[in-house]
Amino acid sequence: MSETKGQDFSRRRMLAGSATAALGGVVTAAGLGGTATASASTGAAEAVPPIEAVTVRPGDPRYSQLITGNNSRWVAAPEAVRLVGTTEQVVQAVQEAVRTGKRLSVRGGGHCFEDFVYNPDIQVVIDLSRMKAVYYDAQVQAFAVEGGALLMDVYDSLFKGWGVTIPGGMCYSVGIGGHVSGGGYGLLSRTSGLTVDHLYAVEVVVVDRSGTAKAVVATREPNDPNRDLWWAHTGGGGGNFGVITRYWFRSPGATGSDPSTQLVKPPTEALVNVVAFPWASIDKPTFTRLVSNYGAWHEANGAPGSPNAGLSSFFTLYHRSNGNLVMLTALDANAPNPESRLRDYVAAITAGTSVVPIQLTAPRRLPWLASIRLLGTSNPVLTNPTLRGAHKSTYMKKNFPAAHIAALYKHLTRTDYANPNAMVTMLSFGGKINSVAENATASAQRSSTFKLLYQAFWSDKSEDAQHIGWVRDLYREVYADTGGVPVSNSLTDGCYVNYPDGDLRNAQQNTSGVPWSTLYYKGNYSRLQQVKARWDPRNVFRHSQSIELPS
Structure with missing residues (x-):
């Protein structure tokens, strides 16, 4: 399976089946790998225009607001901030950074306490804040959440739409991307576990040994050849393996096709x-x-x-x-x-x-x-x-x-x-x-x-x-x-x-x-290093405390 460029890869048009088809292929087709495939939306989809990618450079009035996060100790001076709207745009942004030898970092919600996203070495920031769709993926029977969504976006959409939630944190403006990948927890975790205990799949833009960027889907299915990449995102931390563009959530043991039974039911x-x-x-x-x-x-x-x-x-x-x-x-x-x-x-x-x-x-x-x-x-x-x-x-x-x-x-x-x-x-x-x-x-x-x-x-x-x-x-x-x-x-x-x-x-x-x-x-660290070696062998995704390649 390979990428098809020029098509809307994520957002709400996916309700008709672009990423659902990709993920469904990983789960149901014997022997297939997990490279995500973009496919055109069917007539059943809403005609929602794709979000266009935006590049912000020094001198742009938006620039100063996009080079620091919630901890104002950390400030970057990148050549560009790439505001992306689809997974395909993320692939393109990462590929360009690799091709030109630019040091990159990834912003989700911007709450990183340390300088992992914003520091003087960063030349390109890939900003996911416009990728925040939350929806039920009927083919996979799991809830899809894009990597730039904030926790309050997620809680609001899941609960109003289906009466369910994930046991995440209390701070509403934390981004889902880093929160989940680090093993997020919150007020419901003592009864429902960590967020990662309900993670079914993850879509990640990675870079292979040849320097080619691609989107890969990994699930918790025992026979998924990419399962190690899913496992690494159940507590391995953000910024280590690639750009997380989407999560899918379904509680272990959930059955049937009713979305209201697929995830945690919060108290009334x-x-x-x-x-x-x-x-x-x-x-x-x-x-x-x-x-x-x-x-x-x-x-x-x-x-x-x-x-x-x-x-x-x-x-x-x-x-x-x-x-x-x-x-x-x-x-x-x-x-x-x-x-x-x-x-x-x-x-x-x-x-x-x-x-x-x-x-x-x-x-x-x-x-x-x-x-x-x-x-x-x-x-x-x-x-x-x-x-x-x-x-x-x-x-x-x-x-x-x-x-x-x-x-x-x-x-x-x-x-x-x-x-x-x-x-x-x-x-x-x-x-x-x-x-x-x-x-x-x-x-x-x-x-x-x-x-x-x-x-x-x-x-x-x-x-x-x-x-x-x-x-x-x-x-x-x-x-x-x-x-x-x-x-x-x-x-x-x-x-x-x-x-x-x-x-x-x-x-x-x-x-x-x-x-x-x-x-x-x-x-678990040595196993995380092995995942790093497989999925980020060139150490493209790194920061001051990232998973190290095996020596």
């Missing part, structure tokens, strides 16, 4: 609660007990099938200069006794303390989609594209030891540093996520019960050193016993690739002897 209603714990009423023993209570609850309720798997809670430990610690909790309002479950949870977190939480949002039943919109848009710091940021992460298998909590308290209450947007967020994990084997997907951390996100946000470039320094000092002291990073052991389990951290390959910050690749991928 969610019970949402947001409380604050004033720093003025928190001393070190109180802080220690609150944080330890959170860890203990999740350790006790983190197994697959836990009766409390339907409850997820994000507890943000802001620096004292903020004035508060804030805990957000959401649970299925249709489960038995949700209000009493919520009261029991809050009581478990505050047990042994005298602190009285302040209700920022009283316990409130909301339609599920409304709750997603509320939670995804209620924290402007997380989606403000003018801020600079530093980020680090940890998977936690068990509750905190005393030394970790002491280090958290020390740095969150430092008087020589004041930033109300410096924080450590504890995030619910585990449940259904942990029912999957470590090597079944590239997402290897399948025994953790909660996660940690260390981060600081600020506006002024001149303040970079103090804010980055604070995050580094805190992180390094928490994990002082394991070389300044959370190595995989009985307590911690490495780092989340979607919260990338360039310091993991910094010998001054990571003295553990454990490489960054093991912290992200554990035992």
Whole structure:
């Protein structure tokens, strides 16, 4: 199978069968490879004009808005930004970059924490932000999502169209391309698993050893000769193997032809609660007990099938200069006794303390989609594209030891540093996520019960050193016993690739002897390298922390 140029390769015209035919061929035709074939739309398709490719160069008034992402620390100065609208246009853009020897990067949603997309070495940015169609592919019996769609686009389309969803993240403006490829998770993951646990297929523009760009479809079918490429996109991270132009989602075990039965059914209603714990009423023993209570609850309720798997809670430990610690909790309002479950949870977190939480949002039943919109848009710091940021992460298998909590308290209450947007967020994990084997997907951390996100946000470039320094000092002291990073052991389990951290390959910050690749991928890294060797042998798709070719 080969590409046919000049035809509309993706968008809504595909409802009639262009990519469905390509994917159907991979699944049903014995012995066929997975190179996607463009085919003309039939008369049943809507006459939607294809999106034309646009090239933006320096001097264009759009240019300055297209050379940085959500973290304004990272800025590029490319010769061109290629705004693509179809898979065929992506193939052409990649081919031109390879032919002319230009260093390229790929933008989906623009939320990469590090410089993987925007850095001074990049000469061409391929921008997928106009490729955001979401539709049901009847031939494949799976939901297709283009690589530039944002999470809110996906949630809105899937739920309004078919009453289904994927268990993705809370931040509405994150792009689906990077979120899924890194093993995305969210408030529904404790009951429904990671996004990649529902990934059926992926379409990727790759470059072969001869330098030829082509679109390839890979599925999770055991007999698919390209299955390794699908597997690599279940947690291997973005920017490693090619340009992801489309995902297809169908839950394992889904049968029949009714789209409403092919993916996760979200709860009809969610019970949402947001409380604050004033720093003025928190001393070190109180802080220690609150944080330890959170860890203990999740350790006790983190197994697959836990009766409390339907409850997820994000507890943000802001620096004292903020004035508060804030805990957000959401649970299925249709489960038995949700209000009493919520009261029991809050009581478990505050047990042994005298602190009285302040209700920022009283316990409130909301339609599920409304709750997603509320939670995804209620924290402007997380989606403000003018801020600079530093980020680090940890998977936690068990509750905190005393030394970790002491280090958290020390740095969150430092008087020589004041930033109300410096924080450590504890995030619910585990449940259904942990029912999957470590090597079944590239997402290897399948025994953790909660996660940690260390981060600081600020506006002024001149303040970079103090804010980055604070995050580094805190992180390094928490994990002082394991070389300044959370190595995989009985307590911690490495780092989340979607919260990338360039310091993991910094010998001054990571003295553990454990490489960054093991912290992200554990035992799956060598297999990811083999996939890299097969699908990107020329290392076209690379960044400062990309999968390396085998030595």
